[in-house]
Amino acid sequence: xxxxxxxxxxxxxxxxxxxxxxxxxxxxxxxxxxxxxxxxxxxxxxxxxxxxxxxxxxxxxxxxxxxxxxxxxxxxxxxxxxxxxxxxxxxxxxxxxxxxxxxxxxxxxxxxxxxxxxxxxxxxxxxxxxxxxxxxxxxxxxxxxxxxxxxxxxxxxxxxxxxxxxxxxxxxxxxxxxxxxxxxxxxxxxxxxxxxxxxxxxxxxxxxxxxxxxxxxxxxxxxxxxxxxxxxxxxxxxxxxxxxxxxxxxxxxxxxxxxxxxxxxxxxxxxxxxxxxxxxxxxxxxxxxxxxxxxxxxxxxxxxxxxxxxxxxxxxxxxxxxxxxxxxxxxxxxxxxxxxxxxxxxxxxxxxxxxxxxxxxxxxxxxxxxxxxxxxxxxxxxxxxxxxxxxxxxxxxxxxxxxxxxxxxxxxxxxxxxx
Numbered sequence: 001x002x003x004x005x006x007x008x009x010x011x012x013x014x015x016x017x018x019x020x021x022x023x024x025x026x027x028x029x030x031x032x033x034x035x036x037x038x039x040x041x042x043x044x045x046x047x048x049x050x051x052x053x054x055x056x057x058x059x060x061x062x063x064x065x066x067x068x069x070x071x072x073x074x075x076x077x078x079x080x081x082x083x084x085x086x087x088x089x090x091x092x093x094x095x096x097x098x099x100x101x102x103x104x105x106x107x108x109x110x111x112x113x114x115x116x117x118x119x120x121x122x123x124x125x126x127x128x129x130x131x132x133x134x135x136x137x138x139x140x141x142x143x144x145x146x147x148x149x150x151x152x153x154x155x156x157x158x159x160x161x162x163x164x165x166x167x168x169x170x171x172x173x174x175x176x177x178x179x180x181x182x183x184x185x186x187x188x189x190x191x192x193x194x195x196x197x198x199x200x201x202x203x204x205x206x207x208x209x210x211x212x213x214x215x216x217x218x219x220x221x222x223x224x225x226x227x228x229x230x231x232x233x234x235x236x237x238x239x240x241x242x243x244x245x246x247x248x249x250x251x252x253x254x255x256x257x258x259x260x261x262x263x264x265x266x267x268x269x270x271x272x273x274x275x276x277x278x279x280x281x282x283x284x285x286x287x288x289x290x291x292x293x294x295x296x297x298x299x300x301x302x303x304x305x306x307x308x309x310x311x312x313x314x315x316x317x318x319x320x321x322x323x324x325x326x327x328x329x330x331x332x333x334x335x336x337x338x339x340x341x342x343x344x345x346x347x348x349x350x351x352x353x354x355x356x357x358x359x360x361x362x363x364x365x366x367x368x369x370x371x372x373x374x375x376x377x378x379x380x381x382x383x384x385x386x387x388x389x390x391x392x393x394x395x396x397x398x399x400x401x402x403x404x405x406x407x408x409x410x411x412x413x414x415x416x417x418x419x
Contacts, residue, residue, distance in 0.1 A: 007054030013085035020075035023048035032129035111156035156315035159308030164194035184241035239266035246282035
């Protein structure tokens with residue numbers, strides 16, 4: 001049974017298209033069950049994130065059209081949409097694709113690790129829905145191990161490639177443990193939101209959010225259990241901040257060097273880490289000259305991000321070897337598993353005939369028949385029964401001039417044949 005990956009991702013479609021086929025966790029189990037009810041589909045796992053929706057299936061060749069039809073119906077997509085945005089990977093290419101996805105090599109942000117957790121969640125939900133059998137279970141377990149190997153061997157996730165995350169890691173490098181530090185976030189846009197999330201993940205609980213609109217600041221503060229203030233209150237809270245991250249749309253600086261100087265005096269010159277990721281700048285550049293102040297601008301951070309992205313690209317190239325090795329290992333197992341299925345059928349066929357003929361032979365011997373004659377007849381009949389179907393298939397192959405099957409038979413049955 002072919003292994004297929006059918007999907008739409010950020011590589012092939014806009015957010016508008018991806019939103020149409022995105023799947024809520026509440027839909028997941030029923031969706032997997034629907035797929036497994038299709039003719040011939042034995043196993044199914046759906047992976048649905050903000051950047052991709054992919055369906056991994058084990059089924060016959062014609063299931064390719066069925067799965068694409070299901071995806072088309074799910075998103076109410078046109079034939080043109082499917083032709084433009086949907087991709088299908090088969091067999092070894094499907095395996096390679098999943099291993100690259102698991103390792104963060106196919107992600108919007110190269111090397112990100114979040115996708116691995118999403119794959120594990122998808123695999124577990126598919127288990128609950130009865131969609132995971134022997135092949136997909138082994139495939140996803142292999143994918144998880146490959147992702148771990150890539151991170152261990154290449155360090156691809158060691159270098160942050162987002163401005164927000166780089167900001168937080170620089171603060172951690174300066175202060176070490178951030179849990180006891182007070183952070184002042186100025187603004188309430190996407191960048192401040194991201195910084196707030198990363199800081200919360202690092203255990204920071206003392207957060208102050210300042211914004212021109214206090215209501216907006218309060219909305220954001222509620223997510224992180226932070227304290228909200230207006231920009232007018234900045235002079236009253238600046239001295240409390242060990243770390244200041246500012247990203248507003250103000251045409252003029254919202255923090256001047258004099259204000260930072262006063263804050264330092266109140267802090268008895270304890271170090272302040274200031275990060276200005278606004279354009280135009282929020283923190284006056286003269287602030288950089290003050291003692292006990294570390295000031296980073298968006299250009300400083302972008303330089304770090306660019307260097308780290310270059311490192312990740314090199315790590316991704318190195319990860320290709322890990323992916324190739326894992327793909328080869330899995331395909332060896334899968335091909336062996338396919339052979340095992342046929343070998344079991346062959347053994348069952350031989351054993352059934354053997355049991356039947358042995359029982360008949362014993363009855364004849366017990367009835368006084370010549371044992372030698374009975375055994376000779378048993379061996380002849382058993383050989384005929386076992387060889388009947390292969391012989392028929394080989395004669396048919398010869399008539400059809402099926403050279404591939406005839407060559408395979410030669411390799412199976414001619415002990416002197418080397419090819």
